[in-house]
Amino acid sequence: MGITARGIGLLTVAVLLLGAGFRFAYPELALLGAAAGGALSVAVVIAARRPRLLVHRQADPDRVARGEPATMTLTVRNAGRLPAASLLATDRCGDRVVPVPVLRLRPGADTTVSYDVPTSRRGVVPVGPLRMTRRDPLGLVVLARSYGDGVPVWVHPRIHPLNAVPTGAGRSLDGRVDAVPHGSITFDSLREYVVGDELRRVHWRTSARVGELMVRENVDTSLPRIVVLLDNRAAAHPGRVDGVAESFESACEAAASVVTAAVREDLPVVLLFVAAQHDPGAQHDPGGQDRRGGQDGAAGAVGVGPLDRLAAVSLTGEGTMAAAVARLRRDRLGDTLVVLTGPGGRDDLGHIGALRGAYPSVVVGVFGAAEPTPPGAAGLVVVDAADGAAFAAEWDGVRRW
Structure with missing residues (x-):
């Protein structure tokens, strides 16, 4: 007050x-x-006096690609017995303040306002909460309160269609790439028995020790697995205009395109960052799948898909390529590695080249460089591209697939 x-x-x-x-x-x-x-x-x-107001908001849609339209619909209802007079309401949408007409709102009545959410830049646009300002008739005292919860609108990078999809170093047993939920080749882990599991897969020795049925979980090692490493270090993307590094935005578009193409073909895909992110999707589950609308597959452990993670990812000065390479060599998360970096990341091609023994296929995308990368740098396949669309055009011509 x-x-x-x-x-x-x-x-x-x-x-x-x-x-x-x-x-x-x-x-x-x-x-x-x-x-x-x-x-x-x-x-x-x-x-x-606190008026009883119910606030409901709906984003349509709440996940869009950069530049696509998104609309926020806000409904404010007076649930009290007295008119909500002398009220000024505003809703915050990113950096913009949207006025909401609620003056003299009768009991039981509601008002609805719709407005466009800015989607010109990739990121998470916070919308809300509703800010209600109450004044007395003489304008002597003012009191501001918040109503309702804020909701995020995820602005994903643009997705460019990719025709070629990596098939990995091996093939499935019947001579084609297929997605088998429970493989029969290599032991992976033990899990609790669920109705429908085959009894021949029960691990009786472990079941007797823990007191409940445990089932062997196998994986088909011939199924290709794609690892996308996005270089989000500030040093890798030095050029910025109004705080935006276009080379990094292009790398995010390329990562979204690769992930979407892999999900479309039902291929396992893992999205990693060079520098750790402090967002809800920073932890990942290589085997997890989230099919929300077909664009958030391979979700993180907390249910945040890779495109949401790409919307929330930002440049940071923490982390080194050497540490990321050491982690990839230790974990061996797949057989196809796609590294996406900027002009400042070409000095680390030697570190990436050291992964050729652990990953049969390694492709590096370099965005925004003034000069092309010398042929055969570190023995890698390097795709120089000005933006995400150029990367998609060059991607289909890579012979490594």
């Missing part, structure tokens, strides 16, 4: 009048001072 300039002036006058009235025995001045103080007290009581 705050007092306006008018309220401060009235309070000052009330104190002066009361002091002068009692000091010089002028009851008229004291009466005027008491009236001014009473008006200020009534203003505080009126402004402090």
Whole structure:
């Protein structure tokens, strides 16, 4: 709660009048001072009354590619018994403030306002909560409260269609690439028995030890697995305009395109970052799948898909390519490695080239470089591209697939 300039002036006058009235025995001045103080007290009581408002908001859609339209619909309902008079409401949408008409909202009535969400830049656009400002009729006191919860609108990178999809170093047993949920080649882990599992896959020795049925989980090692490593270090993307590194935005578009192409072909895909991110999707589950709309597959452990992670990823100065390469060599998460970096990342091609023994197929995408990468650098297949669309055009021509 705050007092306006008018309220401060009235309070000052009330104190002066009361002091002068009692000091010089002028009851008229004291009466005027008491009236001014009473008006200020009534203003505080009126402004402090909290109206019962129900706020519902709906984003349509809540996940879009950069540049696609998104609309936010906000409904405010007066659930109280008194009119919600003298109210000013604003809704925050990113860096923009949207006015909401709620003046003299009758009991049981509602008002709806729709507005466009800015999607010109990749990222997570926070929308809300609704900010309600209440004033007294004289404008002496103002009180601001928040109603409802804020919702995010995920602006994903643009997706460019890729025709060629890596098939890995091996083939499935019947001579084609297929996605078998439970392979029969290599032991992977043990899990609890669920209805429908074959009894021949029960591991009886472990089941006897833990007291419940445990089932062997096998994987088909011939199924290709794609690992996408996005270089999100600030040093790898030095050029910025208005705080935006276009080379990094192009790398995000390329990563989204590769992930989407892999999900379309039902191929396992893992999305990693060179520098750790402190977003909800920073942890990943290589085997997890989330088919929300077909564009958030291979979700993280907390249910955030890779395209959501790409929307939330930002440049950071932490992390080194050497540490990321060491992690990839240790874990061996797949057989096809796609590294996406900027002009400043070409100095680390030697580190990436050391992974050729662990990953049969290694392709590096370099975005925004002034000069092309020398042929045969570190023995890698390097795709130089100005943006995501150029990368998609060059991708289909890579012979490594």
